[in-house]
Amino acid sequence: MEDPVVNFSLVVPLKRRGVLAVSVLAEPCLEGEILRLLKCLLNAFKGFCLLTYNGSKFDLEYVTHRGRFYGLDFVSIFSEIEHFDVYKAVREAFWLPNYGQKSVERFLGINRVVKDVNGAFYHLFFGEFALNRSLKPMFYNIEDSFGCLRIANTVLRRLKHVS
Numbered sequence: 031m032e033d034p035v036v037n038f039s040l041v042v043p044l045k046r047r048g049v050l051a052v053s054v055l056a057e058p059c060l061e062g063e064i065l066r067l068l069k070c071l072l073n074a075f076k077g078f079c080l081l082t083y084n085g086s087k088f089d090l091e092y093v094t095h096r097g098r099f100y101g102l103d104f105v106s107i108f109s110e111i112e113h114f115d116v117y118k119a120v121r122e123a124f125w126l127p128n129y130g131q132k133s134v135e136r137f138l139g140i141n142r143v144v145k146d147v148n149g150a151f152y153h154l155f156f157g158e159f160a161l162n163r164s165l166k167p168m169f170y171n172i173e174d175s176f177g178c179l180r181i182a183n184t185v186l187r188r189l190k191h192v193s
Contacts, residue, residue: 034061035096036156038068039171041179042075051175055159055168062100068093072107080108083131083178084117116182123185135177138184142177144170 039053052071054064072080082089090113094104120126120134127133135142147155147170158164 034058035064035068035093036061037167037171038064038093039168039175040071040075041172041175042078043179051172053168053172053175055156055171057160061096065093065097065100065102069097069102069104069107072104072111076110079112079114081114081116081178081182083174083181084115085113086115086118114182116178116185119185120181123189131174131177131181134181138181138188140177140180140184142173144173 036058037053037055039051041052042050044050054067056064090104090108094108097104117129117131121129124137126137132142132148144166147166152167152170155164155167155170159167
C-alpha cells in the first residue's frame with residue numbers, strides 16, 4: 031500500500047469484436063494525475079461491468095487507498111460499477127495448484143506475447159521504461175487486462191460444455 035500507482039490499463043470490448051485499450055505508464059511523481067485520469071475513465075464507463083483478476087483483494091483496495099492521498103473518492107465510483115472478479119470464478123470452477131493469472135492462462139491454453147515480464151520483477155522493466163522508454167511494461171499491462179477477458183471467456187465456454 032506504500033508504492034505509488036505508476037500504471038493502469040483498461041480494456042473495453044466494443045460491439046462487433048472491437049476493443050478499446052487504454053494503458054497509462056508514468057513516473058511515480060505523476061501518481062495523482064494517473065489516478066485522476068483513472069477516475070475520469072471509470073466515471074465514463076459507468077454501466078459497464080469491471081472485470082479484474084484478483085481485483086477484490088488487490089486492485090480496488092489499492093487504488094482506493096492511494097486515491098485518498100489526493101482527495102479522490104474511489105469508494106463511491108467502485109460502488110456504482112458492477113465488478114466481477116475473474117479470480118474468484120476460476121477458483122470455484124477449477125482446482126489448481128496455483129491461481130496466479132499466468133498459471134491460469136497456461137492451464138487454459140491461453141498464450142501470452144510478453145513472456146519475460148512478471149509482477150515480481152515489474153520494477154526492473156519499469157526502470158527500463160524510465161531510462162529508455164521501453165514499451166515492454168506497457169504491453170505487459172495491456173496483456174494482463176486482455177488476459178482477464180480471455181480467462182473469463184474461456185471459463186464461460188468450458189462451463190457451458192459441462193452443463
